[in-house]
Amino acid sequence: MKEQEYKIENIDSFELADIFDCGQCFRWNKQDDGSYTGVFKNNVMNVQKSGDTVTFKGICDGNIEEIVRDYFDLDRDYDEIKEQLSKIDENVKTSIEYGKGIRILNQDLWEMIISYIISANNNIPRIKGIIERLSKAYGKEIDWNGEKYYSFPTAEELKDVTVEDFRKLGTGFRDIRLYETTHMILDGKVNLVQLQNNPNTLEVREQLLSLSGVGPKVADCILLFSTLKRFEVFPIDVWVRRVMNELYIKNPDENKVNKKEIEKLAKEKFRNLAGIAQQYLFYWKREA
DNA sequence: CTGCAGGGGTAAA
């Protein structure tokens, strides 16, 4: 595979930090020059922005333009989404001004399932470390610019990995969950192709919840951040609960806030764009 | 230096 390059000018909603640091992905790293380098599928890519020009450069498994358009969700009108959400109230409007360059990436379903199982009760640096070690141990090596990168291992590539092997990567108590989920998928107990083609979000969510290590929050993250692309779901973690309580519910004891109440509120307020609203609010309050 | 809480939840009791 040889290096390819693709440039876009004057694109709306595209800020590197907003996209890569808003909490949706784990394999993009900031470089010394301010650009970001990441691995997805069998691609290694560097993304740079100067002025109004975004430059994508890397080793691609296919045509770089098609790959970029798909992965970065370039055919969606985020201006339209932001305009709609801004009408809701001042809080949402402010959060959108803060994270105006966010886009929701089209990330591989299998990779998101495993990544978010790892994310449970965990912090971002450690999650990233585990995913890198997992990729290095079982993914495919891709060389670029004198550096070695590793694709995220497929289910097939994890076929013979034992619970102890997972534990050695530093996954902790998540080892058995990773093992069980990998084999549920390999054995066809959950069929990812069917999930991808099923328009019924509740049915897909049920299937995801049947996987070991996938609870409500992880299921919603998978629905929102993978190619399943369900913008109506609203993943609730401690940060989102904090934000929603601070802005709307105003319960003096944040820990007493009911998840059902937050869910109901999000549905009423944000409708079919709840997941996107969640990203803006989450990114805004966590960074600030 | 040691001790300990807490972190982008889940599963089991």
Next chain:
DNA sequence: TTTACCCCTGCA
């Protein structure tokens, strides 16, 4: 509804 869980970091 409550509790333990792995590992790492920050802080007393």
